Amino acid sequence: MRYYLVAGEASGDLHGANLMKALKAQDPHAEFRYFGGDKMRAEGGMLAKHYADMAFMGFTEVLLNLRTILRNLKTCKDDIQAYAPDVLILIDFPGFNLKIAGFGKENGIKVCYYISPKVWAWNQKRVIRIKKVVDRMFCILPFEVGFYKEWGMKVDYVGNPLLDEKAFFVPDPAFRDQQGLSSDHQIIALLPGSRKQEIKRLLPAMLSVTEQFPDQQFVVAAAPGFPVVYYQQFIGAKNVKLVFGKTYDLLNVATAAIVASGTATLETALFHVPQVVVYKGGAISIAIARMLVKIRFISLVNLIMDKEVVVELIQQDCNTLNITDNLSRLIEGPWREVMLENYADLSVVMGEPGASARTASLISDYLKSQS
Numbered sequence: 558m559r560y561y562l563v564a565g566e567a568s569g570d571l572h573g574a575n576l577m578k579a580l581k582a583q584d585p586h587a588e589f590r591y592f593g594g595d596k597m598r599a600e601g602g603m604l605a606k607h608y609a610d611m612a613f614m615g616f617t618e619v620l621l622n623l624r625t626i627l628r629n630l631k632t633c634k635d636d637i638q639a640y641a642p643d644v645l646i647l648i649d650f651p652g653f654n655l656k657i658a659g660f661g662k663e664n665g666i667k668v669c670y671y672i673s674p675k676v677w678a679w680n681q682k683r684v685i686r687i688k689k690v691v692d693r694m695f696c697i698l699p700f701e702v703g704f705y706k707e708w709g710m711k712v713d714y715v716g717n718p719l720l721d722e723k724a725f726f727v728p729d730p731a732f733r734d735q736q737g738l739s740s741d742h743q744i745i746a747l748l749p750g751s752r753k754q755e756i757k758r759l760l761p762a763m764l765s766v767t768e769q770f771p772d773q774q775f776v777v778a779a780a781p782g783f784p785v786v787y788y789q790q791f792i793g794a795k796n797v798k799l800v801f802g803k804t805y806d807l808l809n810v811a812t813a814a815i816v817a818s819g820t821a822t823l824e825t826a827l828f829h830v831p832q833v834v835v836y837k838g839g840a841i842s843i844a845i846a847r848m849l850v851k852i853r854f855i856s857l858v859n860l861i862m863d864k865e866v867v868v869e870l871i872q873q874d875c876n877t878l879n880i881t882d883n884l885s886r887l888i889e890g891p892w893r894e895v896m897l898e899n900y901a902d903l904s905v906v907m908g909e910p911g912a913s914a915r916t917a918s919l920i921s922d923y924l925k926s927q928s
Contacts, residue, residue, distance in 0.1 A: 558584055558924060561642035562591040563633065563657055565611045565650035567751035567780055568820040569672075570594030572718045572913070573648050575725075576671060577602070579917035590640050592633060595781050595802075605636050609782030611653070626653070634660050644924060647691075648672055655683070658690040667927060669693045669920050673712070677704045678852045684708040693923055695916045698861065699906075713919055716912035719820070723805070723827050724910040732806040736798055742774040743812040743888065746830065747797075748804070750817035751780040758837040760791045763815045765877040766884060767795055773812070773888070778804040778821075813887040815880060822867065823857040826903055831887035831896045834858075834867050835875045861906060866899040 560580060564573040574596035580587050581600075589602025592611070598604045611629055630653065637645065637660070645661040647654035651674030661668045670691045676683045677700075684705065687694065694712040696702060705712045733740055749760040760777070767775050776798040779788055788799055800807050804821075808814070808828040816822050818836040825832045834856045853859075858866050868883050870876075886892040 564648040575913040579913040583921040720910040746811040746814040
């Protein structure tokens with residue numbers, strides 16, 4: 558089979574790579590072409606466009622970069638048409654991928670969607686559109702099955718692919734030495750995200766607390782799509798290390814973390830690293846989001862557990878004083894222990910690894926049934 562995958566950010570690249578690996582186990586002669594990143598490229602096939610050129614966050618940023626987004630859409634559609642795949646596999650990234658789903662449907666291409674758009678958070682009527690343009694939907698959050706059922710759509714819950722990635726992870730015993738990290742100092746991981754806008758907004762706030770913790774070593778998990786010089790403009794003369802492509806090794810040795818809202822919050826929790834979740838967006842984007850979004854929390858950890866497990870510092874609350882206060886409580890003390898207990902409960906709720914294999918099997922069975 559010829560598979561065309563579309564992932565528009567770092568997390569999608571990770572999940573896409575694992576799914577490709579699982580698809581090859583189902584279909585040894587599988588051929589791949591994709592919008593994605595370095596992890597997918599390592600699995601083979603042909604990378605048509607890197608996600609670093611695609612990820613824009615917030616309403617304002619999308620408007621400001623609309624010309625680029627439209628050009629990327631046209632490039633993707635033309636590339637799909639030229640490749641003529643047996644199936645489109647769209648991974649999260651709904652603003653872009655739902656348009657590609659419509660294109661695929663119009664051109665008689667089977668459309669599978671892996672990792673549901675967060676339609677339960679806002680504008681739930683988008684499910685009507687999804688039912689028309691998506692043949693099979695594979696969800697990674699248990700509560701999504703009931704949500705879609707209320708709208709008359711049957712979906713498959715496959716588990717969460719982050720469990721797969723953690724299961725594949727083998728710690729590097731030489732990580733500290735290779736990165737120049739002292740074994741005598743606790744490590745605080747900084748995960749500022751993979752998009753240029755969020756790094757620009759969040760990394761300075763994260764770095765602003767380093768002087769308050771002279772006994773800890775701060776390390777930034779850098780996104781592979783950006784050069785050292787991009788991060789160095791924020792770090793300056795601070796004694797802060799940069800680590801590329803070693804986020805799991807970093808979390809494996811971290812005492813605590815400051816994490817941008819997104820997939821990384823769940824990854825950090827699965828490694829049982831106490832964390833402070835931070836988020837800053839454009840003023841207009843945030844104002845619009847507050848009118849539209851109908852959920853209690855922004856972090857996946859809190860959403861899955863349906864309670865405040867981790868503190869979320871949003872907009873003006875994301876400041877030096879608040880981050881310092883919350884990070885101090887996570888390095889030692891009762892709040893740290895409570896969070897670790899909640900993480901243990903989260904692990905039970907999340908279940909076992911195997912999401913990628915289950916999704917690949919369902920896609921393979923579906924394609925066979927349609928041939």
